[in-house]
Amino acid sequence: MRFAVTTLGTGAALPARGRYPSAQLLNIRERLFLMDCGEGTQERLRMAQVNLGRIARVFISHMHGDHYLGLMGLISSMHLLGRNMALHVHGPAELREVIELQLRVSGTYLRFPLHFYPVQHTSGALVMKDDRVEVTELALKHRVQSTGFLFREAPRPRKLIKERVDIIPHYARRAVKLGEDLLLPDGRIVPNAELTEPPTPPRSYAYCSDTAQVPDLAPFLHGVDLLYHEATFTESLAGRAKETMHSTAKQAATLARDAQVGQLMLGHFSSRYKDVSVLLAEAVEYFPNTILAREGDTYEVGETGVQG
Amino acid sequence: MRFAVTTLGTGAALPARGRYPSAQLLNIRERLFLMDCGEGTQERLRMAQVNLGRIARVFISHMHGDHYLGLMGLISSMHLLGRNMALHVHGPAELREVIELQLRVSGTYLRFPLHFYPVQHTSGALVMKDDRVEVTELALKHRVQSTGFLFREAPRPRKLIKERVDIIPHYARRAVKLGEDLLLPDGRIVPNAELTEPPTPPRSYAYCSDTAQVPDLAPFLHGVDLLYHEATFTESLAGRAKETMHSTAKQAATLARDAQVGQLMLGHFSSRYKDVSVLLAEAVEYFPNTILAREGDTYEVGETGVQG
Numbered sequence: 154m155r156f157a158v159t160t161l162g163t164g165a166a167l168p169a170r171g172r173y174p175s176a177q178l179l180n181i182r183e184r185l186f187l188m189d190c191g192e193g194t195q196e197r198l199r200m201a202q203v204n205l206g207r208i209a210r211v212f213i214s215h216m217h218g219d220h221y222l223g224l225m226g227l228i229s230s231m232h233l234l235g236r237n238m239a240l241h242v243h244g245p246a247e248l249r250e251v252i253e254l255q256l257r258v259s260g261t262y263l264r265f266p267l268h269f270y271p272v273q274h275t276s277g278a279l280v281m282k283d284d285r286v287e288v289t290e291l292a293l294k295h296r297v298q299s300t301g302f303l304f305r306e307a308p309r310p311r312k313l314i315k316e317r318v319d320i321i322p323h324y325a326r327r328a329v330k331l332g333e334d335l336l337l338p339d340g341r342i343v344p345n346a347e348l349t350e351p352p353t354p355p356r357s358y359a360y361c362s363d364t365a366q367v368p369d370l371a372p373f374l375h376g377v378d379l380l381y382h383e384a385t386f387t388e389s390l391a392g393r394a395k396e397t398m399h400s401t402a403k404q405a406a407t408l409a410r411d412a413q414v415g416q417l418m419l420g421h422f423s424s425r426y427k428d429v430s431v432l433l434a435e436a437v438e439y440f441p442n443t444i445l446a447r448e449g450d451t452y453e454v455g456e457t458g459v460q461g
Numbered sequence: 462m463r464f465a466v467t468t469l470g471t472g473a474a475l476p477a478r479g480r481y482p483s484a485q486l487l488n489i490r491e492r493l494f495l496m497d498c499g500e501g502t503q504e505r506l507r508m509a510q511v512n513l514g515r516i517a518r519v520f521i522s523h524m525h526g527d528h529y530l531g532l533m534g535l536i537s538s539m540h541l542l543g544r545n546m547a548l549h550v551h552g553p554a555e556l557r558e559v560i561e562l563q564l565r566v567s568g569t570y571l572r573f574p575l576h577f578y579p580v581q582h583t584s585g586a587l588v589m590k591d592d593r594v595e596v597t598e599l600a601l602k603h604r605v606q607s608t609g610f611l612f613r614e615a616p617r618p619r620k621l622i623k624e625r626v627d628i629i630p631h632y633a634r635r636a637v638k639l640g641e642d643l644l645l646p647d648g649r650i651v652p653n654a655e656l657t658e659p660p661t662p663p664r665s666y667a668y669c670s671d672t673a674q675v676p677d678l679a680p681f682l683h684g685v686d687l688l689y690h691e692a693t694f695t696e697s698l699a700g701r702a703k704e705t706m707h708s709t710a711k712q713a714a715t716l717a718r719d720a721q722v723g724q725l726m727l728g729h730f731s732s733r734y735k736d737v738s739v740l741l742a743e744a745v746e747y748f749p750n751t752i753l754a755r756e757g758d759t760y761e762v763g764e765t766g767v768q769g
Contacts, residue, residue: 167541168504168534192534193501196476216566218537222530226476226500229526233475247566254562258524258555260605297568 154182156306156356156454158379160420160446161197162189165385165399166219169424172448173197174219175362177381178208179304182285187211187227188302188360194223195230201449206236210281212288213244214362215299221248225255232263239266243280243288245298246271272300276373283307291373293364295398301362303373306355317348356455359414363421365395366404374412378455381446382408383421384432390423402432406439415455420446462490464614464664464762466687468728468754469505470497473693473707474527477732480756481505482527483670485689486516487612490593495519495535496610496668502531503538509757514544518589520596521552522670523607529556533563540571547574551588551596553606554579580608584681591615599681601672603706609669611681619657629656664763667722671729673703674712682720686763689754690716691729692740698731710740714747723763728754 157180164172174191178198185208187194198205205227213221221244231240242248249269256263272280272290280288284307291301310330313321320343321329329335335343357377361370364383374380385399394401402419409417417440422429429445436443444452465488472480482499486506493516495502506513513535521529529552539548550556557577564571580588580598588596592615599609618638621629628651629637637643643651665685669678672691682688693707702709710727717725725748730737737753744751752760 167538168507192531193504196501199476216563218533218563218567222534223500225526226530230475245566251562251566254559255526258553258559258605259526260524297566 154309155180156182156358157451158358158381158454159201159203159451160418160448161194161201162191163420163422163446163448164191164219165421165423166217167424168192168219170427172422172424174222175214175421176223177360178203179358179360181304181306184209184283184285186286186304189214189220189362190222190224190227191219192222192226195227197449198227201451205231206234206238208240209238210241210243212280212302212360213242213248214293214301214360215295215297216245216247216251217295217297217363220362221251224248225252228252228263228267229259229261231265232261236265239268241268241270241281243270243272243302245274245300274298274300276370289373291359291361291370292367293361293370294367295363295365299363301364301370302360303377304358304360306357308355309352311345311349311352313349314347321348354455358454361405363398364400365398366400366408368408368411371408371412374408374414376413376415378415379418379452380409380412380414380416381418381420384419384436385421385423387431387435402435403439406436406443409436409440409443415442417443418446418452419443462617463488464490464666465759466666466689466762467509467511467759468726468756469502469509470499471728471730471754471756472499472527473729473731474525475732476500476527478735480730480732482530483522483729484531485668486511487666487668489612489614492517492591492593494594494612497522497528497670498531498535499527500530500534503535505757506535509759513539514542514546516548517546518549518551520588520610520668521550521556522601522609522668523603523605524553524555524559525603525605525671528670529559532556533560536560536571536575537567537569539573540569544573547576549576549578549589551578551580551610553582553608582606582608584678597681599667599669599678600675601669601678602675603671603673607671609667609672609678611685612666612668614663614665616663617660619653619660621657622655625656662763666762669713671706672708673706674708674716676716676719679716679719682716682722684721684723686723687726687760688717688720688722688724689726689728692727692744693729693731695739695743710743711747714744714751717744717748717751723750725751726754726760727751 161176162173293299382405384402469484470481483497601607690713
């Protein structure tokens with residue numbers, strides 16, 4: 154059961170050096186979520202051979218163009234491709250205004266329901282929950298309201314012990330995986346503990362888009378398997394980071410260390426960095442298990458950082 | 462003195478087959494004008510090595526996303542690159558709303574003046590005029606208000622006759638080129654006709670973006686050197702063209718013939734055409750001097766269709 158993130162864009166506000174603006178695709182047990190949607194995201198999705206029709210939800214962190222300007226084009230393409238499944242969009246309240254105005258002036262009546270949910274910008278606030286995942290908010294700090302998203306996988310079923318599988322009738326397997334004892338046809342009861350092992354622990358992913366350093370996030374991020382955090386600058390530009398309300402690689406790594414996450418992924422690289430390895434070099438001093446987001450690559454979450 | 466058009470995007474609403482949505486760059490004597498600006502246009506401009514800061518004016522035909530969704534990103538990049546020269550934007554009144562809302566919600570205060578001029582949607586209405594070009598409107602017919610633009614080069618100076626150049630003092634050359642007689646230091650007057658030849662005739666380019674067939678445009682387009690006209694479909698899909706208010710290749714060619722233009726360029730190809738030569742084959746039956754717009758190519762206007 155997959156839990157993987159594909160980085161569709163790793164650049165900052167000014168597109169350059171072949172880096173696209175922010176966008177990531179999260180695949181949680183074959184349900185697809187898009188986080189941010191900069192200009193050109195639909196092209197990136199096509200390059201990654203993603204069927205646009207399968208994207209269930211979109212999460213927009215904030216209203217800077219490099220994080221949402223690709224959304225109208227994506228919605229338009231979904232419409233033209235005949236989508237009828239509802240699309241759920243989470244983001245700042247202003248995003249609804251921008252979408253509605255543009256649908257209106259283009260005279261577009263979408264073929265599919267588009268549901269919009271404004272974020273509350275409150276760490277821990279529930280965004281959505283279904284059978285596969287629970288999403289909560291992370292209140293970031295930026296020049297405009299910016300919200301991160303924390304994805305926690307729903308608990309997975311217990312694993313059947315190989316040697317005992319044969320005694321469990323097919324109709325009873327689902328219940329046993331969910332923890333029930335087994336009632337055999339002859340009336341005997343087999344305790345669940347003799348049939349199953351604990352499930353693989355649920356995986357988690359945090360998406361911290363544009364933000365200044367927010368140390369109060371550490372408790373919310375405690376122990377997440379993979380933390381994506383922006384790292385627009387190195388410490389030598391800490392002043393510029395403060396002024397623009399972005400983070401340095403050191404700041405991202407310090408948060409990862411304080412929150413004891415499994416792995417840190419850096420992105421949103423300023424166009425001034427031709428070679429982004431300087432950002433990695435800075436971060437690993439504070440948090441060794443750090444990687445750089447690479448354009449178009451897919452990362453399996455919770456597999457000790459093995460790249461897919 | 463250049464008069465050239467670069468086709469940055471030749472696709473229709475659904476991006477596909479490596480074709481970008483609509484955008485063209487017009488270079489009139491080194492003044493740059495952008496016509497339409499679909500998603501990804503700034504990337505196409507970079508690929509064409511165009512300095513964004515040099516673009517003086519943008520003309521948006523209509524409010525369908527594939528013609529304007531790249532504009533906010535372009536404006537944002539101009540801002541981030543430190544532009545201070547004013548940008549003039551011509552388009553439907555709704556475009557101003559869309560720009561202003563997005564600047565507001567992103568908290569952006571542009572470093573440069575952005576002047577917006579709503580179109581009147583009246584064929585022949587003056588859009589702008591300066592020392593190099595006069596631009597007038599072409600009222601197209603589409604599902605939303607759609608306006609084409611006709612660019613007529615300002616009259617060019619007369620050409621000095623090579624053999625007589627030596628007798629004209631440097632300070633007087635400009636006046637002679639503009640048609641004045643020459644007063645020599647000894648009091649003699651040399652008539653202009655003995656010094657100059659008629660100038661190269663001014664060149665003209667018409668941009669007819671999304672539209673159903675509009676035969677009434679013929680008098681406005683009479684004799685233009687290059688007519689760009691959309692040709693989304695072939696005649697076999699004339700019903701679909703009518704329904705969506707687009708044109709077939711035959712319809713575009715018929716207008717070119719009726720208007721006696723120099724050359725016709727087709728674009729805005731439906732994503733259903735992998736090979737667009739069927740559109741060319743249809744058009745040349747009605748207007749032989751037809752070419753297909755090719756992604757990223759530059760065409761010199763008025764040079765009997767020689768490609769730059």
